[in-house]
Amino acid sequence: MKRYFVANWKMYLSVAKSEQLIRQLIRYERGNKILRDIEIIVAPSMLALSSVSALVKQSRSKIKIAAQDCGIADAGAFTGGISSSELKKMGARYVIIGHAERRQFFNEDAMMLSKKISAAHKAGLGIIYCVGETQDERHAARAGEVVREQLRVVQGVTPALIAYEPRWAIGTGLAIEPHEAEHMHASIAREVRGVPICYGGSVNEKNIAAFINLENTRGVLVGSASTTFVGCSEMLGRMSKIIQAKAI
Ligand code: 13P
Numbered sequence: 001m002k003r004y005f006v007a008n009w010k011m012y013l014s015v016a017k018s019e020q021l022i023r024q025l026i027r028y029e030r031g032n033k034i035l036r037d038i039e040i041i042v043a044p045s046m047l048a049l050s051s052v053s054a055l056v057k058q059s060r061s062k063i064k065i066a067a068q069d070c071g072i073a074d075a076g077a078f079t080g081g082i083s084s085s086e087l088k089k090m091g092a093r094y095v096i097i098g099h100a101e102r103r104q105f106f107n108e109d110a111m112m113l114s115k116k117i118s119a120a121h122k123a124g125l126g127i128i129y130c131v132g133e134t135q136d137e138r139h140a141a142r143a144g145e146v147v148r149e150q151l152r153v154v155q156g157v158t159p160a161l162i163a164y165e166p167r168w169a170i171g172t173g174l175a176i177e178p179h180e181a182e183h184m185h186a187s188i189a190r191e192v193r194g195v196p197i198c199y200g201g202s203v204n205e206k207n208i209a210a211f212i213n214l215e216n217t218r219g220v221l222v223g224s225a226s227t228t229f230v231g232c233s234e235m236l237g238r239m240s241k242i243i244q245a246k247a248i
Contacts, residue, residue, distance in 0.1 A: 001037075001218070002037060002038075002039055002196070002218070003037055003038045003039070003212070003218055003219045003239065003243055004038070004039050004041060004161060004196060004198055004218055004219030004220070005038050005039070005040050005041070005219055005220060005222070005232075005235065005236055005239060006041040006042075006043065006066065006128065006161070006163070006198060006200075006219065006220065006221040006222065007040070007041070007042045007043065007222055007226035007227075007232060008043045008066075008068065008096065008099075008200075008221060008222065008223050008226065009021075009042070009043060009044050009045060009048075009068075009226065009227055010045070010068070010101070010223055010224075011045050012223075012224065012227045013044070013045065013048065013227055014048075015045075015047055015048045015051060018044045018045065018048035018051075018052050019048065019051055019052060019055060021227070021228070021229060021232075022042060022044070022052045022055050022056065022063070023055060024229040025040070025042065025061075025063060025229065025232060026055065026056065026059045026061045026063065028229070028232075028233055028236075029061055029062065029063055030059070030061065032236075032240075034237075034240040034244065035236060035240055037240070037243050037247075038219075038236065038239060038240060038243070039062075039064060039219075040062070040063045040064065040236070041063075041064045041065070041066050041093075041094055041128075042056075042063055042064070042065060042066070043065070043066040043067065043068050043094075043096055044065070044068075045068065046067065046068065046069065046082065049065065049067060049087070049090060049091075049092065050090050050091075052065065053065045053090050053091030053092065054091070056091065057091055064093040064094060065091050065092050065093060065094070066092060066093065066094035066095060066096055066128060067082070067087045067092045067094070067095040067096070067125070068095075068096050068099070069082060069095070069096065069097075069099075069102060069116075070082050070083075070084045070087060070095045070097070070116055070119060070120050070123075070125070071083060071084065071116070071119060072112060072115035072116055072119060073115070073119055074119050074122065074123060083123075084119045084120045084122070084123035084125055085122075085123040085124075087123070087125060088123050088124055088125055092125060093125070093126055094125060094126040094127070094128050094160060094161075095116075095120045095125045095126075095127060095128065096128045096130060096163075097113060097116050097117055097120060097127055097128070097129055097130070098113050098129050098130040098131065098150065098153070099130045099165070100130060100132055100165055100167040100170055101170070104167070110150075110152075110153050113153050114153050117129070117153065117154060117157050117159075118157070121157045126159075126160030126161070127154070127157065127159040127160055127161075128159065128160060128161045128162075128163055128198075128221070129153075129154050129159040129161070129162055129163070130162075130163045130164075130165050130200070130221070131147045131150040131151060131162065131163070131164055131165070131188070132147065132150075132164055132165040132166045132167050132169075132170075132200075132201070133146040133147060133166055133167065134146075134167045134168060135167070135168035138166065138168065143166070143184065144184070144187055147164070147184060147187070147188065148187075148191060151188065151191050151192060154192070158192075158194075158195060159192070159195055160195075160196075161195065161196050161197070161198055161218075161219075162188055162192055162195050162196070162197045162198070163197075163198045163199070163200045163221040164181065164184050164185060164188060164197060164198070164199055164200070165199075165200035165201045165221060166201050168201075169200075169201025169202050170200070170201050170202070170223065171202070171223060171224060172201075172202055173202050174201075174202055175201055175202040175203060175204075175207050175211075176199070176201060178207075178210040178211055178213070178214055181199045181211060181214060181217065182214045182215065182216055182217070185197045185199070185214065185216035185217055186215075186216050188216075189216050196218035196219065197216055197217060197218060198217065198218060198219040198220055198221045199211045199214075199217055199219075199220055199221070200220060200221030200222065200223070203220045203221075203222045203225060203235070204222075204225040204231070204235070205225065205231065205234035205235050205238060208220060208235045208238050208239060209238050209239075209242055212238075212239050212242045212243070213242060220235075220239075222235065
């Protein structure tokens with residue numbers, strides 16, 4: 001069973017730092033047979049995507065590239081827009097859609113997200129669709145309902161991955177309790193059958209094992225802890241140990 005390690009570099013790294021980190025990851029991936037069952041997906045910033053992707057391609061690495069966003073249409077009068085088919089040509093295999101930061105800081109609503117999903121799908125990009133509730137929604141016992149509503153946006157298109165990222169757990173150092181993640185993942189699995197589910201929100205080398213051990217979790221979507229080579233290699237090392245132990 002394939003597992004996923006998705007590194008979302010957000011806007012943390014310069015283009016030069018992104019190129020440096022991908023070079024290190026390419027070397028690490030090449031020298032580590034234990035990573036065979038893990039699909040490593042790196043989402044560099046939009047400005048670094050082309051050069052990071054070219055480095056992966058030149059080295060024939062198995063690392064996959066994801067865009068952090070795409071536009072609502074593929075071409076035309078959309079100042080600042082991002083064409084999904086051009087992303088694909090640049091080497092992106094996936095695109096992250098519906099990330100909490102896009103919903104919060106860029107006011108992306110269901111209508112806009114469904115246009116992005118349709119543009120990405122038409123271009124042949126795999127969709128990594130993010131869902132997750134706010135702290136208030138969790139306290140009001142509305143987390144399940146909110147996530148179900150967010151999942152309605154991907155009806156009709158099968159995403160490559162669903163990432164459950166409670167908004168209050170992103171960038172706060174407060175990851176959700178693994179059993180609560182499992183509860184949500186099981187309910188997502190009932191809604192969107194057969195799509196791998198990843199957890200995201202303050203994942204690091206200390207807590208990754210607890211998430212990888214969950215029954216309904218196929219991987220992780222990591223933000224800040226994935227922006228250093230030490231962070232990535234420690235998390236990948238721990239992840240592969242668990243996968244190997246499970247395989248025995
Ligand atoms: P952090 O790992 O920094 O909490 O970010 C999670 C995230 O948003 C990944 O998409």
